[in-house]
Amino acid sequence: MTTMPRIERPPLAVDDATVALLGQLQRESFDYFVTEANPANGLVRDKTAGAGWPASIAAVGMALTCYPIAVERGFMPRSDAIARTLTTLRFFANCEQSESPTASGYKGFYYHFLDMDTGARARDSELSSIDTALLIAGVLAVVEYFTGADDDEREIRDLGDLLYRRVDWQWMRRRKRLLCHGWKPGKGFLRWHWEGYDEALILYVLALGSPTYPIERDSYDAWAASYEWKTVYDIEYLYAGPLFIHQMSHVWLDMRGIRDHPMRAHDLDYFENSRRATLVQQRYAIENPLGFPEYDALHWGISACDGPGPGTRKIGGVQRKFYDYIARGVPYGPDDGTLAPWAVAASLPFAPEIVLPTIRHYQTLDLHEQRQCGFKPSFSTVFHHARGGCVRWVSPYHFGIDKGPAIIMADNYLHDFIWRLMRGNEYIRAGLQRAGFEGGWLEQ
Numbered sequence: 001m002t003t004m005p006r007i008e009r010p011p012l013a014v015d016d017a018t019v020a021l022l023g024q025l026q027r028e029s030f031d032y033f034v035t036e037a038n039p040a041n042g043l044v045r046d047k048t049a050g051a052g053w054p055a056s057i058a059a060v061g062m063a064l065t066c067y068p069i070a071v072e073r074g075f076m077p078r079s080d081a082i083a084r085t086l087t088t089l090r091f092f093a094n095c096e097q098s099e100s101p102t103a104s105g106y107k108g109f110y111y112h113f114l115d116m117d118t119g120a121r122a123r124d125s126e127l128s129s130i131d132t133a134l135l136i137a138g139v140l141a142v143v144e145y146f147t148g149a150d151d152d153e154r155e156i157r158d159l160g161d162l163l164y165r166r167v168d169w170q171w172m173r174r175r176k177r178l179l180c181h182g183w184k185p186g187k188g189f190l191r192w193h194w195e196g197y198d199e200a201l202i203l204y205v206l207a208l209g210s211p212t213y214p215i216e217r218d219s220y221d222a223w224a225a226s227y228e229w230k231t232v233y234d235i236e237y238l239y240a241g242p243l244f245i246h247q248m249s250h251v252w253l254d255m256r257g258i259r260d261h262p263m264r265a266h267d268l269d270y271f272e273n274s275r276r277a278t279l280v281q282q283r284y285a286i287e288n289p290l291g292f293p294e295y296d297a298l299h300w301g302i303s304a305c306d307g308p309g310p311g312t313r314k315i316g317g318v319q320r321k322f323y324d325y326i327a328r329g330v331p332y333g334p335d336d337g338t339l340a341p342w343a344v345a346a347s348l349p350f351a352p353e354i355v356l357p358t359i360r361h362y363q364t365l366d367l368h369e370q371r372q373c374g375f376k377p378s379f380s381t382v383f384h385h386a387r388g389g390c391v392r393w394v395s396p397y398h399f400g401i402d403k404g405p406a407i408i409m410a411d412n413y414l415h416d417f418i419w420r421l422m423r424g425n426e427y428i429r430a431g432l433q434r435a436g437f438e439g440g441w442l443e444q
Helices: 016-035 057-072 078-094 127-144 151-167 201-209 218-225 260-265 269-289 342-347 350-364 383-387 400-415 417-423 426-434
Strands: 109-111 182-184 229-232 234-240 309-314 319-324
Touching: 016 057, 016 350, 016 400, 057 078, 057 127, 057 400, 057 417, 109 127, 127 151, 127 201, 127 417, 182 234, 201 218, 201 383, 201 426, 218 260, 229 269, 234 269, 269 350, 309 383, 319 383, 342 350, 342 400, 400 417, 417 426
Parallel strands: none
Antiparallel strands: 229 234, 309 319
């Protein structure tokens, strides 16, 4: 057993200015889920790329989770949130579930991308296990929030329970009893499986907690069997390079003080692990091993995001390779000098003492669009130098999968709201306990 001393977090008061700053970030970011949703079916566009771009079921899960936040923070009337939620759940409950290549889903799972208008499968996408999990997590959030006795709120709970019970998690379990990434009509299961530390923690917890098609503990153990523990800048932690991996499951799961077998063996929990990963991110930017011109204590946040590539440019005598949308990581790359402000905001609960100053600094850059969904998701610190100009590259798009974590994690930090809702969900509790989690709020 390796005992890892905790890295103490200095006390940080949440003053009125901080609440106002984060409230503004939440409110402006929430505009995405208003402007990019189809009111006829509740589907949410993957990114702001125009009318032909499809919906993302993960973005729908984010939107569902954000509607209760919007009510609580005064961004949206409760009646509007109920109407949007009902429209969304009715669509998923009634859309075609079959092996047809134009259906919306099959076996309770849904395709990664759906046509915004018809809800049919789009862009030859896969029946996605992880994106279905993010959708279902949002479904469970609204089930826990809308607890009223009127017909609409009862229907939300009934539809949410139906959608969760319908997912056949057992069917998606394949090689070594691991959950597969997905399935395509006419081609079958994809060759990739969820194995080793990644964003699939929420997927395995939901699959373990299912009242109808639960997987067994051995699937979770197989996922965790290839964990990699690394020491980076004298910080030892369960390694994953992109920052979003250390955040995505935490959007819904309160991992403070509860531990599974791998974490007990290292005297750690996943919340503290994500704190360490966040500190590594900032330290990497300070060390700046690739020599990007702006990396420092206030310029960090390397994750999955849009980028200025693909392409190669020679800048300051150095040949730089640039990527488009890719999962960038620390400290082993890929890293092309592209930073993601949303990924910094989504680390708020873990390390607010370094996140808040960075958010304030990013507000001084030309990345913030007043009344237009808040921060742009990514910008380059170096690409503009290739053109000899001074106008930096900033992603022209907003993404639903970026907006959701920033809004929700800010709320978890300030109000413990979504975490509190999800701690009360019997399926989440069951999934965590079947995975071997003990301690903390699970035993209260």
